[in-house]
Amino acid sequence: MWKKINLEDIGIPSCKDDKDGKQCKIVFTCRDEELLCKEMGVQICFSVATLSSDEAWTLFKKTTSGGDCDKWGVVEKNNPEVMRSIAKKVVEECEGLPMAVVTIAKALKDETLQAVWKICLEQLSNGAAGKKVYSCVEWSYTHMKAGDDLKSLFLLCASLSKK
Numbered sequence: 001m002w003k004k005i006n007l008e009d010i011g012i013p014s015c016k017d018d019k020d021g022k023q024c025k026i027v028f029t030c031r032d033e034e035l036l037c038k039e040m041g042v043q044i045c046f047s048v049a050t051l052s053s054d055e056a057w058t059l060f061k062k063t064t065s066g067g068d069c070d071k072w073g074v075v076e077k078n079n080p081e082v083m084r085s086i087a088k089k090v091v092e093e094c095e096g097l098p099m100a101v102v103t104i105a106k107a108l109k110d111e112t113l114q115a116v117w118k119i120c121l122e123q124l125s126n127g128a129a130g131k132k133v134y135s136c137v138e139w140s141y142t143h144m145k146a147g148d149d150l151k152s153l154f155l156l157c158a159s160l161s162k163k
Contacts, residue, residue, distance in 0.1 A: 004039045004040055005040070012026070050097055053092070056094060056098075057088065063105035064105045064108060086114070089121050090121050093121065094124070107120070
């Protein structure tokens with residue numbers, strides 16, 4: 001979540017309007033604690049830490065190798081030292097965010113061209129600070145190995161969340 005959301009605008013009634021005494025609990029995730037606690041009035045805030053460098057690297061390897069961290073798939077077959085160096089830098093750019101690591105790892109999983117990995121790294125490095133997840137999803141979409149129909153469906157689903 002990047003900005004304040006008016007829950008009533010998206011169909012979630014306020015607790016004041018609930019005449020039956022029923023309430024719902026909503027879980028928000030956001031990197032900006034001030035947005036949640038002060039602007040959204042969240043009752044309970046708690047922090048979830050990002051992945052450590054080692055955890056992010058393990059998650060990346062596991063995702064790109066289909067679950068077997070000892071078998072590295074494309075990276076092992078294709079100039080492993082250079083590819084590993086690029087991959088580690090890509091993981092650093094994901095800033096320990098699991099969604100970013102998995103999204104990029106899945107997009108790179110079957111890429112055998114070193115140039116594609118370098119372009120990914122360059123685009124992530126040039127992404128706006130604080131918008132890494134968006135940059136990762138955007139890169140993944142741009143390099144989606146799917147027909148126009150699937151990309152259109154993806155865009156349609158993404159647009160449904162906007163008011």
